[in-house]
Amino acid sequence: MDAVPAIADPFDPTDAEIRAWAHSGAAEPVQDWDLMMAEPSHLPVLLELVADPDCPSRGRRTALSALYCMVGHTQPRDQFLQAARTAEHSADAWAATWARRVLEVIEHPESFSRPDWCGWPGFADRPTG
Template identity: 30%
Template sequence: MKIIFRDAQHAWNPTQEEIKAWAYSGEKIPEQDWELAVNSLENIPMICSLIDDEKCNRTLFFLGSLYVFIGDIVRSGEAEEIGRLSELLNTMKMKAKSERLIDWIKRSKYLIQHPNTYDYDYWGLGSKHVY
């Protein structure tokens, strides 16, 4: 395996450069449930750009990671994080190109407005929205 991550044994704190390198590589997922490691509010714009890039062969992985991330934030109920997320979704809505990404934004906004509709099958690992 080609070493992409600065810490090959624990790829749980990847940089954006490492995430991008993996996105275009032929390497297997570095860790089980790695969707959790790539997610942060700061990474969302980059992840969205990867999903919109037809040359990226990991779009389903990244889309799934976004659903998990949104579900986790909404379930947390942390008003400040949810507010930052709402602003970010508004920004991403103007930039999104792919139908899948546009659907994710719409569904995410709905979940924020209706947190009681959260369902792990759709907002957890292996999201039915994606797979």
Template identity: 35%
Template sequence: MSAQESTFHGFANPVDPSPAELRAWAYQPDSVPLTSMPQDWDLLVAGDHLVQTLFELSMDPACPARRFALHCLYIYAADGIRTNFRAHPKRRFRKLVEQAERAGDQLMHNWAHNSRVLLARPDLFAYRDWCEGGLVRENRRIG
């Protein structure tokens, strides 16, 4: 039985969910509403430990929490770029961008494009767009 087919009963520790827990929740996000999560949960999960899971969820058009996962990818990209990759490995970031360009749909192409533009022009960072979900809600390209 896959995570998508199993029943999700909650996180053992919502501040530090496992990849399997995050994946199971993403396919049944109403089981634990975002409003019941710790404050700034998006910032907490947008790290190296879960980035591959977030990327896979973002690549899946059938994932009910896809937009949330994509929002976390925007946070991850901005955090890496703005810290000159002290926060996250540049190699991992580049691999995700290349994979999104190669195999992603328009949402993922926009994320990859925006990430590359921010990498070249960090002055284009706007907290509202990258950390509050503006680029996900508007599905637009910068630069």
């Protein structure tokens, strides 16, 4: 197994640390790592990683889980609208599906189901469809 890259504070990682970890192939540095990354400030880097075919599967899946958790904990707000509008045109099916789901729940807030966004199995377990 690959070594975990240096992360100064795994409970408050930087975008550079998240990116380095995702590309390392290493195990999660702490339990619930996806929750540590699930902050709106990390939205751009998480979308970048999910759509990056060169990112190892573990990194992509964990970034995707963080994206879904982020929406599930904060519920869709305007901060997600621009990211979803960009990601809906992604060539990556995982990113495009996330965007479609975000836009749907923004348009129909009554359809929001926290277990779909934060649960397992949930949307992160069904990255397309």
